[in-house]
Amino acid sequence: MLFIAFCKALDECQHCFHQWQHAAFSFLLAAQRGKQECLYICPMDAKEMYMRRCFELARLGEGFTAPNPMVGAVLVHNGRIIGEGYHASYGQAHAEVNAVGSVQPDDKNLIPQSTLYVSLEPCCIHGRTPPCTSLILQEKIPEVVVSVLDYTAEVRGKGLELLRSEGVKVTAGVLAEEGAELSIVRNTFVAKRRPFIALKYARSKDGFMGVRGRQVWISNRYSRRLSHKLRNRFDAILVGTNTALTDDPSLDNRLWYGTSPAKVLLDRNLRVPPESKLFHTPGKTLVVCEAMPDRHSYPEQVEFIRCAFDTELPGSLLQNLAGRNISSLLVEGGAVTLNHFIDQGLWDEAWIFTSNHRLGEGIQAPPLAGVEVSGFQLGSDRITVLHAISRRKFSAEIARLSACS
Ligand code: AOF
Ligand code: ZN
Numbered sequence: 001m002l003f004i005a006f007c008k009a010l011d012e013c014q015h016c017f018h019q020w021q022h023a024a025f026s027f028l029l030a031a032q033r034g035k036q037e038c039l040y041i042c043p044m045d046a047k048e049m050y051m052r053r054c055f056e057l058a059r060l061g062e063g064f065t066a067p068n069p070m071v072g073a074v075l076v077h078n079g080r081i082i083g084e085g086y087h088a089s090y091g092q093a094h095a096e097v098n099a100v101g102s103v104q105p106d107d108k109n110l111i112p113q114s115t116l117y118v119s120l121e122p123c124c125i126h127g128r129t130p131p132c133t134s135l136i137l138q139e140k141i142p143e144v145v146v147s148v149l150d151y152t153a154e155v156r157g158k159g160l161e162l163l164r165s166e167g168v169k170v171t172a173g174v175l176a177e178e179g180a181e182l183s184i185v186r187n188t189f190v191a192k193r194r195p196f197i198a199l200k201y202a203r204s205k206d207g208f209m210g211v212r213g214r215q216v217w218i219s220n221r222y223s224r225r226l227s228h229k230l231r232n233r234f235d236a237i238l239v240g241t242n243t244a245l246t247d248d249p250s251l252d253n254r255l256w257y258g259t260s261p262a263k264v265l266l267d268r269n270l271r272v273p274p275e276s277k278l279f280h281t282p283g284k285t286l287v288v289c290e291a292m293p294d295r296h297s298y299p300e301q302v303e304f305i306r307c308a309f310d311t312e313l314p315g316s317l318l319q320n321l322a323g324r325n326i327s328s329l330l331v332e333g334g335a336v337t338l339n340h341f342i343d344q345g346l347w348d349e350a351w352i353f354t355s356n357h358r359l360g361e362g363i364q365a366p367p368l369a370g371v372e373v374s375g376f377q378l379g380s381d382r383i384t385v386l387h388a389i390s391r392r393k394f395s396a397e398i399a400r401l402s403a404c405s
Pocket of ligand 1: 068069070071072086087091092093094095096120121122123126127128129130132150152155186
């Protein structure tokens with residue numbers, strides 16, 4: 001029987017570098033417990049397995065947590081998950097609190113012998129909720145496993161330090177590349193002091209975004225749904241004057257569940273008429289202009305940001321938006337607006353929808369250099385997702401720093 005336990009462990013750990021060690025360990029464990037067989041999970045794989053579960057949980061909060069990150073947490077006792085949680089909504093309980101809170105009464109006494117897995121470094125500050133580090137210490141959780149650091153200035157490694165100084169065993173950097181991507185929006189927002197920026201545009205097969213002065217539908221209806229799904233993920237959506245005039249877009253999220261972004265319109269001379277749809281769909285509209293607005297012509301939820309339309313424009317606007325807690329921005333065009341951001345390297349991600357029709361002529365889609373991370377077919381449209389080189393570097397830096405924290 002013990003031999004069977006040994007073979008089983010060897011088989012289960014066959015892709016693992018430590019397989020012989022684990023098989024031997026499993027053999028001893030089985031002998032010690034007098035069990036016929038003993039399931040043994042490689043501790044390396046186990047850490048990653050629980051962290052993957054944290055990532056899965058975290059994503060359940062997508063679209064609802066901003067400007068906070070998506071975070072998931074799992075509490076494990078002796079190979080059994082006794083609690084799980086995620087940050088579901090801004091201002092509400094953090095993932096760790098929900099994970100601890102979900103432990104059943106019969107298992108509560110196990111918390112001081114359990115390991116807490118969290119996709120992000122536990123916070124050590126009083127924000128809208130108390131620090132998670134206090135909860136961990138109060139619950140006497142002896143071990144915490146984290147994927148990546150929280151770059152919020154007052155946290156950034158201090159959460160881990162505090163736990164260690166109180167005798168908690170802390171491991172950071174588990175699945176750090178994935179963890180860095182999961183929290184890239186928050187970490188970009190707090191480290192670069194500007195919203196995370198995604199560009200989104202549709203282009204014809206021959207590379208045109210549209211025809212000047214006339215509305216042209218390029219992408220198909222599945223792509224429209226996907227673009228509304230993106231609107232749920234972003235705090236704000238931005239368009240320029242020409243797009244607002246030719247398309248009269250609503251800019252809200254009607255085709256996907258969740259929230260609609262705040263709307264931002266670049267309209268230097270206030271040429272977009274107050275009766276345009278985007279001023280009347282629910283939610284705030286911010287109009288960036290140089291001209292003095294006639295406030296009373298617009299609905300109450302319209303606000304004006306007056307700034308010079310010079311080379312400083314994207315930078316100063318982004319600062320203003322960050323001050324309003326807008327942590328992510330979806331720039332939907334048109335070409336002039338997109339180029340404002342591209343020319344200054346102010347973008348992190350791009351979603352390009354390429355149809356299989358040719359337009360023959362029109363406004364050239366902007367050329368973009370980035371790393372293609374995803375490409376898939378959505379009916380007749382091809383969707384390409386690019387990451388800016390600067391974002392790749394930043395993400396890699398987060399992963400590297402987290403692994404040696
Ligand atoms: C965690 N777990 O689930 C989340 C964290 O204003 P508050 O109270 O929401 O706290 C803001 C801080 O918490 C900030 O550092 C943010 O990055 C972090 N988010 N931290 O330990 C969580 N969502
Ligand atoms: Zn917290």
